[in-house]
Amino acid sequence: MNQPVSGLLISDFTIDTLGAFLVNAPQQPQCEIKTGPFGQVIGILNNPADSLWSTRPDFTIVWTQLSHVVPSFRKLLAFEPVPEAQLLQECDTFINAVKSAAGRTRFLFVMSWTLPPFLRGFGPIDHKPGLGWQSALLTLNKRMADQLSASQNIFILNTAAWTHTLGENAFNPKLWYLSKIPFDPSVFKLAAQDIKAAMLACLGKSRKIILLDLDDTLWGGVVGETGWQALNIGGHNPTGEAYADFQRALKALKNRGVILGIISKNEEAVALAALEQHPEMILRREDFAGWRINWQDKAANILSLLAELNLGVDSAVFIDDNPAERSRVSQALPDVLVPEWPAHSLLYPKALAALSCFDTIYVGAEDRARARMYATEHQRQEIRAQAQDINEWLKSLNITVTVEPLSAANLPRAAQLLNKTNQMNLTTRRLSEAEFMAWAKEPGHTVWTFRVQDNLGDSGLTGIISLELAAKTGHIVDLVLSCRVFGRQLEDLMLAILIAHAAKQGAETITARYLPTEKNPPCLEFLRDRSGFTALPDNLFCWKTTQAYAMPSMITVTNAS
Numbered sequence: 001m002n003q004p005v006s007g008l009l010i011s012d013f014t015i016d017t018l019g020a021f022l023v024n025a026p027q028q029p030q031c032e033i034k035t036g037p038f039g040q041v042i043g044i045l046n047n048p049a050d051s052l053w054s055t056r057p058d059f060t061i062v063w064t065q066l067s068h069v070v071p072s073f074r075k076l077l078a079f080e081p082v083p084e085a086q087l088l089q090e091c092d093t094f095i096n097a098v099k100s101a102a103g104r105t106r107f108l109f110v111m112s113w114t115l116p117p118f119l120r121g122f123g124p125i126d127h128k129p130g131l132g133w134q135s136a137l138l139t140l141n142k143r144m145a146d147q148l149s150a151s152q153n154i155f156i157l158n159t160a161a162w163t164h165t166l167g168e169n170a171f172n173p174k175l176w177y178l179s180k181i182p183f184d185p186s187v188f189k190l191a192a193q194d195i196k197a198a199m200l201a202c203l204g205k206s207r208k209i210i211l212l213d214l215d216d217t218l219w220g221g222v223v224g225e226t227g228w229q230a231l232n233i234g235g236h237n238p239t240g241e242a243y244a245d246f247q248r249a250l251k252a253l254k255n256r257g258v259i260l261g262i263i264s265k266n267e268e269a270v271a272l273a274a275l276e277q278h279p280e281m282i283l284r285r286e287d288f289a290g291w292r293i294n295w296q297d298k299a300a301n302i303l304s305l306l307a308e309l310n311l312g313v314d315s316a317v318f319i320d321d322n323p324a325e326r327s328r329v330s331q332a333l334p335d336v337l338v339p340e341w342p343a344h345s346l347l348y349p350k351a352l353a354a355l356s357c358f359d360t361i362y363v364g365a366e367d368r369a370r371a372r373m374y375a376t377e378h379q380r381q382e383i384r385a386q387a388q389d390i391n392e393w394l395k396s397l398n399i400t401v402t403v404e405p406l407s408a409a410n411l412p413r414a415a416q417l418l419n420k421t422n423q424m425n426l427t428t429r430r431l432s433e434a435e436f437m438a439w440a441k442e443p444g445h446t447v448w449t450f451r452v453q454d455n456l457g458d459s460g461l462t463g464i465i466s467l468e469l470a471a472k473t474g475h476i477v478d479l480v481l482s483c484r485v486f487g488r489q490l491e492d493l494m495l496a497i498l499i500a501h502a503a504k505q506g507a508e509t510i511t512a513r514y515l516p517t518e519k520n521p522p523c524l525e526f527l528r529d530r531s532g533f534t535a536l537p538d539n540l541f542c543w544k545t546t547q548a549y550a551m552p553s554m555i556t557v558t559n560a561s
Helices: 016-024 041-046 072-077 084-104 133-148 159-169 173-179 185-202 238-255 268-277 298-309 323-332 345-353 370-386 390-397 411-420 433-440 490-504 521-530
Strands: 005-011 031-035 059-063 107-111 154-157 209-212 259-265 290-294 316-319 399-405 445-454 457-470 473-481 509-513 534-536 540-544 555-558
Touching: 005 016, 005 041, 016 031, 016 185, 041 084, 059 084, 059 185, 072 084, 072 133, 084 107, 084 133, 084 154, 107 185, 133 154, 154 185, 159 185, 209 238, 209 298, 238 259, 238 345, 259 298, 259 370, 268 290, 290 298, 298 316, 298 323, 370 390, 370 457, 399 490, 411 433, 411 445, 411 457, 411 473, 433 445, 445 473, 445 490, 457 490, 473 490, 490 509, 490 555
Parallel strands: 005 031, 005 059, 059 107, 107 154, 209 259, 209 316, 259 290, 399 555, 473 509
Antiparallel strands: 399 445, 445 457, 457 473, 509 540, 534 540
């Protein structure tokens, strides 16, 4: 990620320390920061003509103190009774200002409100509705979350996570009186790390797969020496419980779309028997998308497995209890994230929970079913190896494709696919949900989505193609197809549907300009060698609509529009 992202910080306190951490912290993405003037939050948010919005920032951070944006909360702090309706009305004024600014930035992060732990309020009755400070804090944070939930590019980050980590040291009264900075610098350091993780999630750069060692990582003991019956997992001892909780946490990540794989120096049959037969095992063989269980170099095995799964090295996290193996993989594959791992297994669940590289802004049906989709893909490849030719293989799959225009219902998954797909991607342009829908609604623009299923399973929404019509020319802006379904003539189907539609609208020529990246040569290879398009200079490809584009005969299409 070479191009820095631009950020705007808006706050009712001095926030320059956060800006410095965002600029200077080594984590990606690199940032360029502008800071709004102190204490003018509502005015800046409500004023589209403010010079701070002259260049649309990639992300905007709004960090406020509750007593500043909800003035009546100060009365609560003075133990004066305040009607809840008044608190909510003032809260809504702030919320509406945030909403008004959402269209002037790609992504907007709002920090939740929190209070210093030394503010005891009413003590044991402080959570009583209509009375305590904590009750009002919870109500107003929930109000903000509920009111902003429908906004496609606004996300709330949890300030309490940073202040609770630092405890009584998080709030610094001296800094407040001297510089109008409410927090210790360590709070801003933690915030910068989470903000950057959130930005990577918004940009589709989250990690996709965890590659796991087995012995003393996924379970206690060495299965090749003791047999699976003697492995330490579950049961009624601290170490076994920790390994079981570690596996539960991994399974939870799998349930939200993170892929699991195995990289282990072991005998494959022995290791797989442990996964299948140990009664306390939480993860089973079917929870893993693939594995390399042998005695070869782990870095080479990682490359081999990622190639099989069509995943890049920058999508992987490698977890191993052995420092020597971690060092080897870090040096050989610097784009693989290799976290430092605790020496004691009792700390494994905590270490996994602390990883921010899996943050996401959307979890849909395709994400929850991803592990199963990889398992069925393995079955498809086995069938392909036995088939005499590709047509026999495709016919045996009975592929059905549902074609739909971009809509509010499929927008989250479509935007996710647009932002995460690298290989079969014509331009690799990245758009937020709001930007993508706004583009689709412009005159002359059309976006189709493609859901793929066959007799082995449902692959979900795995394709996007978009058209821009101008006079007699139709230009393909996006051609995006998941690597899981690439090579089944679906790319031809997508072109056929687009060209037929464009011809009906009077287009005589269809063009597609390939924008090269490090990872999308498969798209160039398809356009140049297999699409039938005419190659022109500057990576431009052309099709004349006087010739119909052949619809693949092995695919059944439904709901085409």
